[in-house]
Every structure is written in structure tokens, then in C-alpha cells.
Amino acid sequence: MGRIQIAPSILSADFAAMGAAVEKLEACGADLIHCDVMDGTFVPKITFGTDMIAAVRKHTKVPLDVHLMIVRPEEKIEEFAKAGADILTVHAEACGENTARALRAIRGCGMRAGIAVSPDTDEKTIFDSISEADMVLIMSVYPGLGGQKMIERTLEKAKSVARFLEKQGMVRDIEMDGGINEENIAKVKASGVNVIVAGNTVFRSSDMAKTIRLLRDGDEK
Ligand code: DX5
Ligand code: ZN
Numbered sequence: 619m620g621r622i623q624i625a626p627s628i629l630s631a632d633f634a635a636m637g638a639a640v641e642k643l644e645a646c647g648a649d650l651i652h653c654d655v656m657d658g659t660f661v662p663k664i665t666f667g668t669d670m671i672a673a674v675r676k677h678t679k680v681p682l683d684v685h686l687m688i689v690r691p692e693e694k695i696e697e698f699a700k701a702g703a704d705i706l707t708v709h710a711e712a713c714g715e716n717t718a719r720a721l722r723a724i725r726g727c728g729m730r731a732g733i734a735v736s737p738d739t740d741e742k743t744i745f746d747s748i749s750e751a752d753m754v755l756i757m758s759v760y761p762g763l764g765g766q767k768m769i770e771r772t773l774e775k776a777k778s779v780a781r782f783l784e785k786q787g788m789v790r791d792i793e794m795d796g797g798i799n800e801e802n803i804a805k806v807k808a809s810g811v812n813v814i815v816a817g818n819t820v821f822r823s824s825d826m827a828k829t830i831r832l833l834r835d836g837d838e839k
Contacts, residue, residue, distance in 0.1 A: 622834050623814070625793070626826075629654040630765070630821035636677075641678060649681075651678060651680050653685065668694070669701075671684060671702055683815075685755065686708050691713065692713065696727055705729060705752070705753065709733075710743055718750045725752075734756075737771075741756070755793040776794060793815060794814060798833070807836075814833055
């Protein structure tokens, strides 16, 4: 399993002060900055696009972990690369049989490629394209909103992906996204997840650095 990385989601940040938000995340030790792009079609909410990625890019050196909750994501890959995304994750539900091609295109633009599955999508549907990905994103909430409760059954999906990767002798990051907090973090890690998205838990904290350390290290160092 790769090293544990904490990826706070800026969906929970103050959109009127996003530059300051990412500077604070960097100062508080975030390993990645999770950027939730939503188009109002793949999910009901609209958040932001490449202009926001380009804007926050100027405020931090922390890798930008961009999560595309959009339809036809393969059409936007180059634009997000130009905007400064380091990791670009597309949804299997949006790509369908174009998944492997989309992942290759992401890597072709110099980014790390992620493939995401929503809670009701069988993780086995991505097994034939997983070799083209650097990371698998298991949604532990239904995409489209921050601050939801984790859907516990998705932990089994992470275990299934971890088992498959081990059997194939493949090393990939496994990211979990949604509803993760200090209470359930141990279960998340135990399921083979090593990249942890946390929006609400981090941004509602009175001590963001301490919360990030707790999520990463499990106890207060
Ligand atoms: C939901 C997003 C998640 C969400 C995580 O569609 O993909 O990244 O912002 O936020 P929390 O940690 O608040 O559930
Ligand atoms: Zn996300």
C-alpha cells in the first residue's frame, strides 16, 4: 500500500477566498489538494472549472488532485492539464467504454490518471482499464455534495480493488472520497485506502494542521 496522503477537498472552503484557503492547506501539511469539478449535469451542483484550477495553481505548490464529476470528461483533459492539474480523475460512469482511452489521454498530457466509481457502480467494471490508471477513487458518498455520511458498504469495494491489484502485482494508489473523519479513518485505512479525501472534517476543524496529522498518523504526534 502506498504512503498515506491526505487530500483536503476545497469544496468545503470559502469560495470567496480560495487562494487563501489553499495557502492555508499547504501550511497545514496537506499532501494533495482535492478539487471537485462539477458540471450540473453529471451531478446537480455546479462548482468550478479550469479557471479555478489555474487560479489556485498560482497559490500553492501542493499537487492538485482534480476530481471531474462531469459528462464527456475526455473532451476537457488537455484544458485541465494546461490549467495545472497534477492528478486528473474521471468517472467510469461518464466514460463508459472510453475509460482506457481517457486514462491514456490523461497520462499523455503529463498528469497522473485516476478512475472513479460511484457507490452503486460495481468496482469490477474498472478492472479491465485499471492498468492505465495511477489511482482508483472509491466514492464513499454519492457524488455532488460535501459533508455527507460515509456509506460503509463502499469499504468492501476498496478491499476488492486492493485484492485485485495485489493479485495482478500492480501497485496503485487507492483514494476514498466522502464522509471521512477521525471516527472512521482507521476502517478506511484498513480497507487498503492510502489517499484520503476530507473536506468537511478539515475545514470545520479549529486546528486544521492537527486534524490533517490525526487523519494521516492516527494519533497526535
Ligand atoms: C463529493 C466530493 C467529495 C466531497 C468530500 O461529491 O467528491 O470530494 O467534497 O467532502 P467531505 O469530506 O465533506 O465528505
Ligand atoms: Zn471529490
